[in-house]
Amino acid sequence: IERKEDKKTEVVAKAKIITATEVKVNISIPDGAKRAYETGADGVGLFRIEHMVLGLPKHPMKYIRDGEIEEYIQKLYEGMKAVVDTFYPKPVWIRTLDAPTDEFRAMEGGENEPIEANPMLGFRGIRRDLVEDIHFRAEIRAIKRLVDEGYTNVGIMLPLVTRVEEVRRAKQIIEEEGLPLSKIEFGVMVETPAAALIIEDLVREGIDFVSFGTNDLTQYTLAVDRNNENVAYLYDETHPAVMKLIEHVIRVCKEHGVKTSICGQAGSYPHVVEKLVMLGIDSVSANPDAVERVRETVARVEKKIMLDKLRGL
Ligand code: PEP
Numbered sequence: 329i330e331r332k333e334d335k336k337t338e339v340v341a342k343a344k345i346i347t348a349t350e351v352k353v354n355i356s357i358p359d360g361a362k363r364a365y366e367t368g369a370d371g372v373g374l375f376r377i378e379h380m381v382l383g384l385p386k387h388p389m390k391y392i393r394d395g396e397i398e399e400y401i402q403k404l405y406e407g408m409k410a411v412v413d414t415f416y417p418k419p420v421w422i423r424t425l426d427a428p429t430d431e432f433r434a435m436e437g438g439e440n441e442p443i444e445a446n447p448m449l450g451f452r453g454i455r456r457d458l459v460e461d462i463h464f465r466a467e468i469r470a471i472k473r474l475v476d477e478g479y480t481n482v483g484i485m486l487p488l489v490t491r492v493e494e495v496r497r498a499k500q501i502i503e504e505e506g507l508p509l510s511k512i513e514f515g516v517m518v519e520t521p522a523a524a525l526i527i528e529d530l531v532r533e534g535i536d537f538v539s540f541g542t543n544d545l546t547q548y549t550l551a552v553d554r555n556n557e558n559v560a561y562l563y564d565e566t567h568p569a570v571m572k573l574i575e576h577v578i579r580v581c582k583e584h585g586v587k588t589s590i591c592g593q594a595g596s597y598p599h600v601v602e603k604l605v606m607l608g609i610d611s612v613s614a615n616p617d618a619v620e621r622v623r624e625t626v627a628r629v630e631k632k633i634m635l636d637k638l639r640g641l
């Protein structure tokens with residue numbers, strides 16, 4: 329692997345403020361990798377691969393029905409490599425496919441997507457990855473290729489986890505595909521109240537990190553559809569119920585040495601970031617245009633925490 333020492337120096341110079349809490353960046357399409365890297369972010373806290381998949385000429389299941397799974401894996405590999413290579417050696421947490429049926433039905437060959445009354449509560453995230461494990465295995469094979477090439481900065485993150493069995497099964501499949509878990513960082517998103525409330529059990533399954541998906545965590549905790557304008561005024565990531573879940577997860581993860589992060593939209597909001605840094609979150613992943621502002625917020629809060637400590641408060 330070509331080491332990008334020159335580029336690293338240039339970017340470090342741009343990221344003037346150094347913080348203890350890492351400030352990472354979210355990526356949705358491989359073409360956005362360069363711009364995201366230039367923010368000086370400490371890594372990618374969320375690489376949403378479904379946007380890349382939605383941009384393919386046909387639905388993943390169509391590739392599979394057409395006997396072209398290798399072509400699908402190759403496309404996943406190329407997209408992932410663009411991000412992982414750009415950021416090397418900084419970590420890139422790749423989220424496995426989180427495909428809601430309504431979004432994927434529009435694709436060429438997507439006519440078999442089930443019609444659901446509540447796609448957000450339906451066949452998506454890790455539950456889908458495990459039922460249609462052919463998708464999941466394709467992603468793991470693409471990631472394995474990167475790991476085999478020597479990339480040591482790859483992480484896998486599971487979306488919409490609600491049960492320990494999902495974590496257990498996902499780990500089994502990863503190992504079955506010949507990708508040793510010791511060669512990657514492995515984590516889960518905490519984006520359902522269920523995941524937050526069973527965090528101790530999830531941690532016991534063996535995870536390196538959790539990342540708060542506050543977009544979903546907020547909608548499921550408050551029973552507020554994140555896409556429904558009629559109830560948008562009730563959508564609040566800082567609602568005490570959401571904050572209590574987050575606080576609980578950070579406390580338990582700290583006890584067990586599991587890293588905590590946030591990759592939901594709230595990670596781009598200074599008033600939320602302030603609260604999370606106070607709670608001791610390890611990293612915050614923001615949109616590219618928010619990275620600088622978030623870094624400034626993190627630095628200001630860390631300074632305040634240190635000064636308060638010095639003053640014995
Ligand atoms: C979230 O739910 O906060 C999240 C980051 O995932 P997505 O927005 O892709 O559902």
Ligand code: MG
Binds near residue numbers: 487543544
């Ligand atoms: Mg989500």
